[in-house]
Amino acid sequence: MYSILEYRGLREGSSCGYCRLQGGKASHGMWAHSLTVQDYQDLIDRGWRRSGKYVYKPLMSQTCCPQYTIRLSAVNYQLNKSHKKVLKKMQRFLQDGEVSHSANDGISVEPMDSQADSPVSCNVSCTAIPKDELKPLSAEVEETEKQQGERETEKSTVDEAHKEHGDPIEMAKGKTTVHSMPKPGKGADTTRPPCRKAKDLRKERRLQKMLLQKGDQTSSSEHPAVTPTSSKPKANGIKSIEDFIDVPDRENVAHRLEVKLVPASMEDPEFVASFDSSAALYAKYQMCVHKDLPYECGPEEFTRFLCDSPLEMETRQDGISSGYGSFHQQYWLDGKLIAVGVIDILPYCVSSVYLYYDPDYSFLSLGVYSALREITFTRELQKKAADLCYYYMGFYIHTCPKMRYKGQYKPSQLLCPESYTWVPIEKCFPLLESSKYSRFHSNPREGDKDHLAELCRVRILHKRTVMPYSVYKKRRKGPSDETAVKQYATLVGQTCAERMLLYRS
Structure with missing residues (x-):
């Protein structure tokens, strides 16, 4: 089995979908007639990426928005507070039917990303070049806006504390805070208990709740209030991502979510049976989120972009039962298709290609949720294939604020564009702040091996x-x-x- 490719050379001068600069993009491209999973694994580890059957590599030193390949160590993934909120929201919806809307649940109208790096049509009689980015902007905006909302919540909390206790940051810096003279009055109300910090009250309530859960009926007088110097009650154990995703299979749940892995092949009966539903969902998503016209997201465009894949399906004796290749991970809610994550399963990773979902369910933060499901899926595969331990999220673009959310999945690494070695993303941030194109490897003599x-x-x-x-x-x-x-x-x-x-x- 061979990979067969046509090299199309350097393409430059097209408009950038990230910064909108006219003529700012530059990338090399190849048309892949067939591609083994091992060859594609080696190519993405050199900065290449596929869109349909088109494989491209940004010219990092010249393009206006350098795109760095990013990968996450799925087995060492650290679940953060923001991601926990998304998982808990889905849990509450499935178990109790709770729908939590917020000001940031709306659909973004940014007409970007799915066409951000779309290569122009090439002079090939039977091929049309498809769109070529990895995650729809709605997922990225959803992540960014959600985190922005959390920051605003935290900011309001800090502001309230500042009004009552002063700015702790300024106090820590040793700056003098000038307070205005209080208005004349009768002073503190001696009939009321003294004011206490909200943090202390939360700790006290948490402790009392723990005691009640343990069946301790001792009066509260025997349990003094928690003071600021008291240690925080220790949890019984840190929950893993699987603990949040696995919903108990009960009869009285409000909704049932089933995630199916289907090979992206017209020879697969299950894929063919769900094709019309999947294509209709894609069209609805593209028209609502990316403002595509109907003819731009019809079944033919859907097939070229997300169904046609150059990857040859492959099975290995020491590998996984699903095999390796291109797949659609379908999310069925109560029998209705609400989202599809397109992924490639490769020898060392699960590579995210694209996500589209029903905009009516945007309140579930499906962009973030699907990424967490794909991380969990990678962890499951790693138990059967030890080398398959990474989750690739496509490109990290530091010059585009809405693409920086990928760096918050930890621990992540970026690919050095010169030595093709992996560097922890935390070490890359200072370099990217000083220059949009950076070599990450610290040894200037280390080249391409x-x-x-x-x-x-x-x-x-x-x-x-x-x-x-x-x-x-x-x-x-x-x-x-x-x-x-x-x-x-x-x-x-x-x-x-x-x-x-x-x-x-």
Whole structure:
């Protein structure tokens, strides 16, 4: 089984979907007729990414918004407060039917991301280049706005504390706070208990609740109030992401959510049976969220963008039962399809491709929830295939504030665009603050270990015959194409260049 690709060269001068700069984008592209999962794994570890059958790699030093490949160690994933809120909201909805709306639950009208890096149509008789980003902006805006709402809540809490107790940050800095003279009055009401901090009251209520749950009927007088110096009651144990996602299978639950993994193939009966529902959901999402016109998100466009995949389905004896390749992870709520996450299962990771969902259920924060489900799915696969331990979220774009949310999934790493080594994202932030294009590896002498060393060994597919470039070069008639072949081999690396087949007409 071979990967067969056509190198399309450098494409530059198109409009950027992130910063709106005209002519700011630059990327290399290939059309993949077929692609093994191992070859694609190696390509994304060199900064490549697929959209349908089109595979592209941003020219990091020239593009206006550099896109850095980001990956999360799923097995070491740290569940944060923001993500817990989303999981708890889904739990309450499924168990009790509770719907919690907020000002930030609305659909974003940013007409971005699904077309942010869409390559132009190439002169190929039977192929149309599809859209090419990884997560719809609605998921990103949903994450950003939700966190912004939390920050505003925290800010209001701090403001209230500031009014009552002064600004603790300013006090810590040693600055003098000037207070105005109090208005004349009768002073404190001696019939009322003294004022106490809200934090202390919460601690006291928490302790009393714990005591009641344990069946302790001792009077409150025997349990003095918790003072600011009291230690925080320890929880019975830190919950994992699985504890929040696994909803007890009870008869009296309000809703039932079923997540199905379906191969993205018209040869799969289950995929074919759900195709119309999935295509209709995609059209509804694109028109509502991205303001597409009906002809821009019809069944043909849906098929090219999210169903056609160059990845060859593969099974391994020591691997996972589902196999490796492209899949649709369908979310069925009470028998109704409400979301679909398109993913690639590769030897070392689960790679997120796209998400579309029913805008009527935006109050469930499905963009965030689906990412957490995919992380959990990766953790499940890792138990059967030890090497499959990462979750790839596509590209991290530091210059686009709405794309920075990916860095809050921890522990994450960014791919160094020069050495192709992985660096903890916390070490990359200072570099990206000073320069939008940065080399992350600290050793300036550390280069690409898989750099092109022998051009003659690059594999070529010419006139249905596989041959090394050294033989093809002698047989070729017409002008030399050595520059293009060398550029391709440099970008994919020596290993892939010797393993994959570069089609030359």
